[in-house]
Every structure is written in C-alpha cells, then in structure tokens.
Amino acid sequence: MTSKTRVVVIGAGLAGVRLAQRLGELGVAATLVGEEEHRPYNRVLLAEVLAGRYSPDVIALPAPAGLVRARVTGIDRAERTVRCADGTEIVYDTLVLATGSNSVLPPLRGLFTPDHELPDGVHAFRTLDDCLGLSKAVRPGVKAVVIGGGLLGVSAARALAVRGAQVVLAQQAERLMERQLDPNASALVHRHLTGLGVEVHTECRVRDVRCVGGAVRSVEMADGFALDAELVVLACGVHPRVGLAKDAGLAVHKGVLVDDQLRTSDPRVHALGDCAQHDGNLYGLAAPALEQADVLAEVIAGKGTARYTGTRSLTRLTLAGLDLAAFGETVALPGDDVVQLADATRGTYRKVVVRDDRLVGGVLVGELGTVGALARAWEGAEPLPTNGGPLLHLLTHDGGS
Template sequence: MSRPRTRERVVVVGAGMAAVRLAQDLVAGGRHDVTMLGDEPHAPYNRILLSAVLEGTHDPASLAMPLPDEVDLRLGTRVVDVHRAEREVELAERSRVPYDRLVLATGSIPTLPPIRGLVRVDGRLDERVHAFRSLEDCRRLDAAVPGARRAVVVGGGLLGLQVARALAVRGLATEVVEGGEHLLRSQVGPSAGSVLARGLGRLGTSVYTGARAVRLTPTGPTCRLSLDNGHALEDLDLVVLTAGGRPSTALARRAGLEVRRGVVVDEHLRTSDERISAIGDCAQRGDRTTGFVPPAWEQAGVLARHLRGEDATYDGSRVVARLRATGLDVAVLGEPERTAGEVVEVTNPVTGSHRRLVVRDGRVVAATFVGDLSRIGLVTQHFDRGTVLGPTEPGHLLMPDRATAATPVVLPDDAEVCSCAGVSAGAVRACASLDEVRATTRATTGCGGCSDAVRQLLATRTTQLEGTPR
C-alpha cells in the first residue's frame, strides 16, 4: 500500500517575478513540492531592469532571479489546457502534469497599436519595428542600436520613458509619441506630465502628446511614422512599441474560470475554482489589475502564507510605481489622480520637480514625486503606516529643509527602503554585503530604485564597524 502524500504539489504556470517570489516562499516553508512551467527558454529574470540592460548600466547576467534547487523548473514549456476534474495541466506536446494546487502567473501580453504598415504581408513585423517585453526583445533591440541614428518610442508610460531614455543615452536621436494628453497619464496628472516632458526635452528627447501614430511607411533603409495630427516623423531607423498590453487570460478562459479584464480572484487570491489561484499581472481583485512589481510580490507572499494554512488576505490597496531611467526620477504611491481627498501640491518647472500629496482624514492616501525624491522614503512610511499628520505636516513633507539638505538622513531600522520587497533599513544593516542583501531580502532586485539607499546603508554600516573599538 502506498503512503499518503504529506506535501502538496503546487504547479505554477509562468516563470516571471511573481512566480519566482511564490516559489521561494513555498519552498522555504518546507511543505510543498513546486513545479514551475515557463514558456520562455530563459531562466527567470527581472523584466523591470531590461531597460537598464539596453541603457548599458546592467549586464544581462545580473537580471537572473535565483530559484531554490528544490523547484522543478521547466523552461520552453507551454501550457495549453487545464483539466480541472483530473487536476492536471496539459502541455503543448500533450503530456500532463498533475497538481494539488495550481497557480496562474501568466502575466500580460503586449497588444499591437492600430498602426498601418506595422505588419508585413507575410505576417511579420517590419524589421525596423521592435516590441519591448522580453529578454529576446531586449537583445534584438540592443543589437540594432549600433547601426541606428534615429528612433521613436510609441507609448509615454513608464516603460516607454525608460526605453526612450536608454536609447538617448546610447546616442540616438529619440522621440516619444503618446496618444494621451500628457506623459504617464495612468499614474500622474497634467502638471507632473508637463514637468516630465520638459525634463526629457532638456535631455534631448522630443515628446509628442495628444497624437497617435497611424501609419508606418518604408522609405528605403529608414521609415516614416505618420501621426493623426498631420505631422510625420522622418528617417527613422527604429520604432519601439511600448504602448498597449492586457492580462494573459486565454488559459483561464479555456478552463472555464471567471474572467473579466483579468482572472478574477478573492481575498485569498483564489479563482472561481478553489484549487486554482492567480497572481501578478493576470489577476484581477475587485475592479483592479496591476502591472507593477510591489503588488505582484505582495500577492505572492499572501498566497504562500495562505497555502501554508496561515490567515493571510490581499485587499489590493498598496500600489507603488517607480521610474528607473538616467536623469528621470518618478515615484507614485497609490492612485493620486483617482483618490479622493485634500490635495497638497508643489510644482517647480524651473528645477523640473513636482510633488503632490492626497490627504484624507489626516493620512497620506496617495502621492506623486517627480524630479526630487529626497522625501519619498519618509512619505512612504507615512503612507504604509497610515500616520495621522498634523495640519501643517503635509506641506512640510513637500518642502525639504534646505539647511539640512546636505546632511545625510539617518533612517530608523523600521523605515522601509525597498518598496518592491518591503525591506526595512534594519534588514539591510543586518547584511554584510550587497550580495547578501539581494540573497536574503530581495532588495534591489525589483525596480532597482532602492539601490543607492541600500549602498549608502551598507557604507554607513561599514564605517561604523571600522570605528568600533576592538
């Protein structure tokens, strides 16, 4: 007689950042056998830093996200069906993988904007057109940069600005086309968008807002991109598409799960089948889907605790977005343009800074910082803790003390340094090196926006240790 299984078999469809976080947490619990099925041929990597690879500040090898040896990682593996009654997933080559718990971490898929001429008669993209979603996309674009002089990025969101800045740093004359009335329209308001556009202009990048690309026309070795306002961008060597994407839900739909924009989940990240969960870009909690690392990692942590039998729920309330690009600094907490409350705002077009707090019942419920992130750590603490501020404190938070601006800020141990992984200053100080920080806390492995703060904390720790009497 065979012995009953004491460890649950968890199959994760997808090998992105949320999937890796979940697998790490489950293996650490020691009660689950984890199989991860990824359709890309590459081991898991940090997608957020692809633009840093394009810019040249990161090596592709530095993007690797380590997995515990206990995880059964299968690459180049496409899941085509879920057989819920048998609790099995079917692969493209028709073999099946059994599960006790199934987790969909299928992410999102890019959508092509309605531009005539993007796709050739044979169904392939024009050779001058590049998507920017995967490591392969990054490598293909990187290889094309040395022979190019002019580029246009279609899409003025976070990814579009990161790619545009990377191309400009590489020496290309770069332009950005955004169909909305201002840049980062999903995250910030018109004032912040204008500050960003002026900042990009000072950095040599032209911005066209309120205009949509409608036609791509080959002109010999280059091409022309026509806009709906009658303007045309000429002599383009590269056209990079960063606009448009939607949750990947085809597998969930075929399985008969509830799907709206994303795969609908409850407070425990369970779908309409209690044996199947969804996390990351493909999941929808309430009316919200997310495209950012911090909420995806938060979902992975909550689901891991739930599968271990702990009382853990996800309310979908914490949204943090960071823009990582040379010369551009943006941080967004919550949804500043949609959240009700009293607004405290300071904009300085001359210095290229914009700061906005949304305060309700004395608490910071949303914030935008562009150009000057010196106070973002303190504001994030208040945002996360729900600190009740005094009547004048919101204004002071937007006005750094010039007299002490040059004095390094000493962060308390409970201050959050890495918003992606929720890592405190004390956790960083407990590490002896940057490698240890990355391995034990995951700080700097998300958007990378905390890298400078982490290095400063480690340097301060080293100085303190060197000054300790022996």
C-alpha cells in the same frame, strides 16, 4: 497540506519565482513552468539593459530547483493536468496561474506582415528577447520612434537616447505618464527627455506604419505628418494573459477573477500577478505581485488565515538623471489641500494631496529621500496632525526613505 501535494506554477516571472521561493521556505515543493529560454529575470529592469547600464545577468532572478522550460498549451481541470507544447503533461493538485501580461499591439495599418509578424525594425518591449533584439538594432544616429508615453515608453525613449539614437516619442494623451503624474511632474519628465535629445509629441495619434521590403521606413500620424523611422518601439501598455484561463472555463473579466485567497472560480486553481484581477483591480506592477505571492504561499502551505486585501501601489522610476515616485491620487479634487515644493534650478518637485486630514497621494521628481516617510504615512491612512508642521517635515526631511 502534505509534502506529497503537487503544486504547479505556470509562469516564471517575478511573481512565479517569488511564490516558488516562499513555498520552498515553508517546506512545500513547487514545479515552476516557464516558456522563456532565459533564466528568470526582473522585467522591471529591462530598460536598464537596453540603456547598456546592466547586462542580462545582473537582472537575473535565482532559478528555483523545480524549473521546467515548456510552453503550456492547455489545462484539463477534470484530470488536473497541464498540457505542454512538447506533448508532456504535468499533474497537479494545486495550480497557480502567474502568466503575466502581453504588450498591447495597437491597431495600426501596416503593423503586421502578411505572415502576421511584426516587420523588421518594429519591436514590442516586454520580454528579454524584445530587449536584446532592440539592443542589437540600436546604433548611434538610428532614427527611432517610440509609440506610447507611459512609464514603459518614457523608459524606452530614454534608454534609446542614451545609446545615441535619434528618438521621437509619440504620446496620444496630453502629457507624459498621465496615469501616474500631475502636469507639473510630467513637465519635468518632458524636460528631462528633451535634454537628452528626445523629440516629444503629445496629443499625437499614430495612424500607419509604412514598410518597404518587409522593413519599417516611416510612421504616419493622424494629421498626415510622417516621421522617418528605422526602429519603432511599441510601448502602448499591456493586457493580462488570460487565454489559458478562458480556455479552461475559469471566470475571467479583464483578468482572471480571484478572491482574497487568490482562488479562481475553481478552488484548486489560483492566480496572481499581472494576470489576476482582485476586487476589480488589475495592478500590473511588481509590488502587488510580490505581496500576492507572499500571501498565496501561506494559503497553499496552510499557514494561518492569510488574506490578500489589495495593495496601495507606489510607482517608482529610477534612471540616471531621472528619479520619480508617485502614489495614490496625484491630482487634487475640489476641497483638497495641496502642499508643493519646487526647485526649478535643481529640477526637483514634491507635492502631496491631503483630504479630510489624510494623505491621499503624492508625487516626487528629483530627490527621493522623503518618499519612504510619505509612502508610510499614505499607506497607514491615519489622520495627520492638524498644524501642518509634520507634513512639511515629511516633505523636506531626507532621512525618511
């Protein structure tokens, strides 16, 4: 690839910024197009901003030199141009979609105003603007309902409680963070939230959002029970932003389909991060996005034969008073071996699942000193020694991170 090749990256989130940085290190200039008015930032840390622990400046990412603030409205693959809302066009030789994902807005009655806007007091929790809007609205004693008990909902509920809100968390599944945690670990998270004053309801489906004068007043459950609410936070998951790709005629399933070089169905267009679907997988996590960016930088720069073969992702949540990590399969299948260590007094829990002498998953709550060694053993997928001693050492040795 020559230095005159025009590389355009749509999306100035974690994946796009990392890609632009890596390309710069490899001598390839890139134009990064981001639609948010803020400096690029680390979305993973938004809950810490909401909790008041960090200012927005702390989570800011280094702004690449070639950053253009604009909203992309279309891609012309025949002319190799990107159209922006302000009427400008950007020419590319290589295009990268790093468009990320949007919050899932559940199909609730009353969720939108006649102008198709969220009512006053109802907030998604995906962008820095969402976070700043929530921070402005929260105050001691305000009645807040968080809809969704996954990683994002738990983080939001905790942050609001720390700020003094009266928080109710409504989770449709039978336990919190059911995709990452086993029942024991989920129970510890539940206990942590209740200790902060959060009222947690599981197996609880929200049916209706009630508003008066364009502002939220209550949330109604499927069983008819109503919760008073001055703030409602929608933490119901995310879905990939694939509109640009679809309109441009690229192959899309749940995400933009990519191969091992992160190429879409058009070899001049790549995709990575939350919007990309590789080998059937949509990750929606920071670690795979960063790994994809590193691989794609080498692909675009023509360095070697870089390939992306997937990421074995570890979910980690570190908040004051609540540290947890989960990887692989945290719920054992028949025939699996399970090793667990629990300390109810200290609120710690460690568990690993072993199948055919290989570590296939684990979950830790509380002290995370062993997570590094366990994650490396899992990622390596090597057979474990048969006497069990080294595995117990991995669970108890706190120098492994």
